[in-house]
């Protein structure tokens with residue numbers, strides 16, 4: 001079992017302070033995410049879809065190698081937490097716990113969808129966490145949609161949609177909490193791969209909320225949450241507590257990202273499931 005990480009009320013650290021990011025770090029995050037995405041698009045064309053396992057493994061590894069070599073070259077004093085990192089750059093690393101700057105990276109989020117021909121719901125996540133500030137510079141590439149979202153751009157909250165709200169959920173692991181929110185809001189569920197693609201669907205206005213529970217890690221949500229918070233969207237744990245990054249255990253199993261006006265009713269509906 002994993003306990004919920006300390007909330008900001010305990011650590012005093014906000015989830016994100018995007019206004020404190022340097023322009024160079026945001027540009028670097030976006031360059032990295034876009035570059036890894038281009039590599040992944042080419043790799044899909046070269047390897048093809050006949051052996052999904054081989055495509056997934058090659059994608060994870062090559063994107064990770066590209067991203068970690070670029071961080072080592074351009075930001076040699078920074079620490080890294082990557083889903084695919086080994087030793088100090090992976091989940092067992094401890095240098096990051098004393099570091100002031102940590103790049104939290106998911107080289108290929110939505111690996112399953114990446115290996116399915118025609119799907120565009122997969123992403124590359126690059127976030128910078130800074131001590132005392134939380135997430136600062138972040139970028140999320142959606143390479144098959146040819147777009148990279150970043151913390152220095154504004155993705156404004158649109159007027160509420162006409163008709164039913166739309167709630168993005170995992171294609172393979174939709175949580176009961178999302179059903180409860182959908183029932184309370186009279187919403188429909190929209191299955192989609194990749195945490196990054198789902199959060200970016202929220203900030204693009206394609207859906208109104210993303211509800212996840214039951215398991216995830218810091219790299220799955222850090223960059224998407226950084227981008228969402230920078231534009232004024234709601235992003236918390238599903239009990240309303242602040243998301244906290246660079247914890248000793250990177251397990252961060254749930255989150256709610258949504259239009260700010262839906263946060264109250266969504267959190268209330270989730271509370272009712274306990």
Ligand SMILES: Nc1ncnc2c1ncn2[C@@H]1O[C@H](COP(=O)(O)O)[C@@H](OP(=O)(O)O)[C@H]1O
Pocket residue numbers: 083106108109110111112169170171172173192193194195213214215216217220
């Ligand atoms: N119950 C769970 N335990 C661990 N990771 C989970 C999870 N549910 C979702 N995830 C991770 O969250 C990301 C988005 O999942 P989904 O597409 O189902 O919404 C995926 O990342 P990866 O593709 O990087 O592995 C997936 O592995």
Ligand SMILES: [Mg+2]
Pocket residue numbers: 083106108109110195219220
């Ligand atoms: Mg992931």
